[in-house]
Amino acid sequence: MFSVSDLRKGLKVEIESEPYVITEFTFTKPGKGQSIYACKLKNMITGTTMTKSYRSSEKIGKPQLNERKLEYSYQDTDGYVFMDENFEQVIIGVEMLGDNRHFLNEGIEVGVLFYNERVVEITLPNFVEKEIVYTEPGARGDTATNVLKPATIEGGYEIQIPLFVNQGDIIKLDTRTSSYADRISKA
DSSP: OEEGGGOOTTOEEEETTEEEEEEEEEEEOOSSSOOEEEEEEEETTTOOEEEEEEETTOEEBOOOEEEEEEEEEEEETTEEEEEOTTOOEEEEOHHHHGGGGGGOOTTOEEEEEEETTEEEEEEOOSEEEEEEEEEOOOOTTOOSSOOEEEEEETTSOEEEEETTOOTTOEEEEETTTTEEEEEEEOO
8 A cells, every 4th residue: 555645656556446657746735734635647457537636644555566578579460469488478459559569679678567467558668770661862951950851660650850861771769759869870
């Protein structure tokens, strides 16, 4: 059990047998009476949000979460197949991965959070390398500012890249912001 004073943004709690993550948190100390802790919570299974307030004397449940490192293997009709160190396969659906599916490379290791043997969160490495499969050539002399152009990476995701990056180049992407970080090699 968590004490209300333990609450903070990003903490995972259990409310009515459901795991939630705190997305926003405020503390109010009125002139008279107990302190009020107001939280905006997101359900880790359904994605719905709610707002809840707590008094300083209340307790909040701690969810039984299990984190495992899994390696991405391949995509099939049921979803994306991951494997653990014991070669046990876990299939994760497109709706759970969201846009993260565009950053998967074969053999990439991800952190998967389970609640009652159900996947509730996937954590990718901070950076991945991808090839630019399509982009227009940059216009010469158009470098007065940080001008960006659209590009499609392998997997079909579109991002904004600097003008000097060309089709066939390998780039490093920041998976937290889904944005260009660096050029690794030229085509």
